[in-house]
Amino acid sequence: MSDAIQHECGIALLRLKRPLEYYQTRYGSWRCGLERMYLLMEKQHNRGQDGAGIASVKFDLPPGYRYVDRARSNSSTPIKDVFAEVYGHMKGLAPQQLADVEWCKANLPFAGELFLGHLRYGTYGDGSIDYVHPQIRANNWKARTLVMAGNFNLTNTPELFQLLVNLGQHPKDLSDTVTVLEKFGHFLDGQNQTLFRQYKDAGIPNIEISQLIAKNLNVPLLIAEATKDFDGGYTMAGLLGHGDAFVCRDPWGIRPAFYMDSDEFTVVASERPVIQTVMNVPASQVHEVMPGYALIVRRNGEVLHTQVREPQPRRSCSFERIYFSRGTDQDIYRERVKLGELLAPQILQAVDYDLDHSVFSFIPNTAESAFYGMVKGLESYQMEDKIRRILQEHPQTPEAVGEILHHRLRVEKVAVKDIKLRTFITQDAARTDMVQHVYDVTYGTLRPGEDTLVVIDDSIVRGTTLRESILRILDRLQPKRIVVVSSSPQVRYPDCYGIDMARLGDFIAFRTAVDLLHLQGQDDLLQEVYHRCLQENAKGIGQAENCVKAIYAPFTHQDLSAHMGKLLRHPEMHAEVTIVFQTVENLHRACPNDLGDWYFTGNYPTPGGNVVANRAFINYMEGRKERAY
Structure with missing residues (x-):
């Protein structure tokens, strides 16, 4: 993606x-869980740059020993800093002491059996450490x-x-976290209180009641009650102090989650290949947490994949497939x-089927597969x-056949991502000048002057980098025309489920539609839509x-693409610019199981999406540059 778009977190x-x-005997170290957690997080570092955190729960410690540990960082290298803190507790220990599992479990933080890691990209709250996950709701029980x-x-x-x-609560913060x-926590407290009263009325001593509550908590019911009013996309993970754990997924499957279970490990992550690599297992052993379901790992090791909400028509995020x-x-x-x-048919039309005078490339790095x-x-x-020409022309000599067969696509690596801009450049003019040199x-x-250059990008969202950098740099090659695919x-509508x-x-796309409305004298439509959004x-x-x-209703897909080419063409450029977009129909052909397309169609899977879209337009009309949620 030429425009830097931040996105959803990783777990x-x-x-x-x-x-x-x-594990000390089998793998040579009790720390193999920590080592795998580091890899699970590092291989998902693309999913969160604002912070990282890890928590662990230890089993079977006597009262007076800390059984929950946590490390978090919101630095520029959060994963590195988190695990530096984790392993910092082990510095200076002799190998014999590190091999003493009983001593380590009693004295070293994170020497536990249950771990939860997180990589944060924040869409609510600021970047302070207070908003970095995991979050803890501590209690003596x-x-x-x-x-x-x-x-x-x-x-x-x-x-x-x-x-x-x-x-009657007084939450300490307005954040979604x-x-x-x-x-x-409210429904967890309720279950605890109900079970406590049940066992107390039966005359069971308090110390035994705690153990019975831990064994008999109804975790699926807890999740179902807690999430019943949620509108949005979510994969949520939780650890309970006595050792139960869960991961639950929204009923539409908007946000992803995968798991693997064996007799040694249960692992959950946001990405399937991460589990495959870290745990060295084939794809057949990694399963999806289904929409509306929860994966529950009980303290006794029992693993349940059970429905907690009524599954809705699957609307998994297609941007996951395209880019993230x-x-x-x-x-x-x-x-x-x-x-x-x-996209081949549209590209052929854009280059007038003249492949001999077209050069094909891509905008690094994520568009390479496309x-x-x-x-x-x-x-x-x-x-x-070639087959058609041979059948029609009936070439009689090897040279004539060779002339037909000789035609090949001209494929080159044209664009190279060169540097990453540094944030110390704050002046707009200087920043714009530097953007020109990103590629x-x-x-x-x-x-020069003969060839059409075709470059494919995975998506065009803002278009800023295209106009100010990429297209102007590509123009140095003096193409007759540049086709950006x-x-x-x-992307026409805002996201409200985790992507920024x-x-x-x-x-x-929106700016193009507004510009076309202005050119066609339909500015009144903006005010009309504004008042409708308020209503x-x-x-x-x-x-x-x-x-x-x-x-968007007054315009076709082609109208917007054609005018967008004019808007993205910088005045200093010599080449003409054509923009070619994927169609929604072909997106669904390529990704038939993940039909979440609200960014493109405005068809949100949850009712709150419509409110967010309207609020985004209200903010635009009122000049407020803020998120719509």
Whole structure:
């Protein structure tokens, strides 16, 4: 993606299902759980740059010993700093002492059996350490102690907050993180109190009651009650102080989660190939936490994959497939290749079927898989064209046949990502000048004034880097025309489920539509939609319709793409610019199991999405540059 878009968080949960002594003997160190947690988090570092944290729970410690440990960092190298703190407790210890599992468990933080890690990209609250997960709701009763982390964004946090206030609570913060923690905590307290009264009335001593509560907590019911009012996308993970653990997923499957279970480990992560690599297992052993389900690991090692909410029509995030997820996943790789392949007919039209005077490349680094698919699709056309020519022309000599077969795609690595801008450049003019040098080109790859340059990107969101940097740099090669191809459709609507795309005015597709309305004398439509958005949002979540669709209604997909090329062409450029976008229909062909397309269509899976879309337009019209949730 040429525009830097931040996105959803990452989680990692690991349960050691044997005593620590087993891992000391089997793997040479009781720290193998920590080592795997480091890898699970490091291989998901792309999912969160704002902070990282890890928590652990120790089993079977006597009273007076700390059984929950946590380390968090919001530095520029959070994973490194978190594990430096974890392993810092072991510095200076002799090898014999580190091998003494009983001593380590009693005296060293994080010498536990249950771990929860998190990588944060914040969409609510500031970047302070207070908002970094995991969050802890501590209590002297183990079964009331709760540790939580998640990859989520809820559209109705204010309403959920008010529900807590109506219960008589006084939450310490307005953030969705605290609200979610207290919602789970409220129902956890309720179950504890109900069970305590039941056992107390039966005459059971308090010390035995605590053990009975830990064994008989209904974790599926806890999750079902806590999440029943949630509107949004989420994967939430929790540890209970007595040793139960869970990961639950929203009913639409918006945010991802995968797990592996063996007789030694239970592992959950946001990415399937991460588990495959770290645990050295094939894809067949890694399973999806299904939408509306929870994976529950009981203290006794029992693992349940059970429904906690009524599953809804699957609307998993398609941006996961296009860009955010690791391309090493076997399905995601194939889907990205298919996205590129399906664009071939549109690209052929854009270059007037003149492949001999076209050079094909990609914008590094994430568009590479789609580029392979694009080449595959174009080569298929070229092969069909060669067969047609041979059948029609009936060449009689090897030279004549060779002349037909000689035609090949001209594929070059044209764009090179050169440097990363430093934040000390604060002046707008200086920053704009520096942006021009983020990319460089491979000189001599085009015939000046003759060739069309086709470059594929995985998505075009804001268009800023394209206009100010990439296109101007590519223009140095003196192409006759530059065709920029997006493997995703036009991003028209804000996201509200974890990806930082919440301001309509940032989207080049939206700015293009507004500019076209102005050119066609339809500015009144903006005011009309503004008042409709106000009226719809006054109805509240569950009643509001997405009024922003009316902004795009007067134009076709092709209208927006054609005008966008004019807007993205910098005045200093010589080459013409054409923009080609994926269609929504082809997106669904490439990713048939993940149909979450609200950024492109405005069809949100949850009622709160419409409210967010309307609020984003209201913010635009009122000049407020803030998130719509």
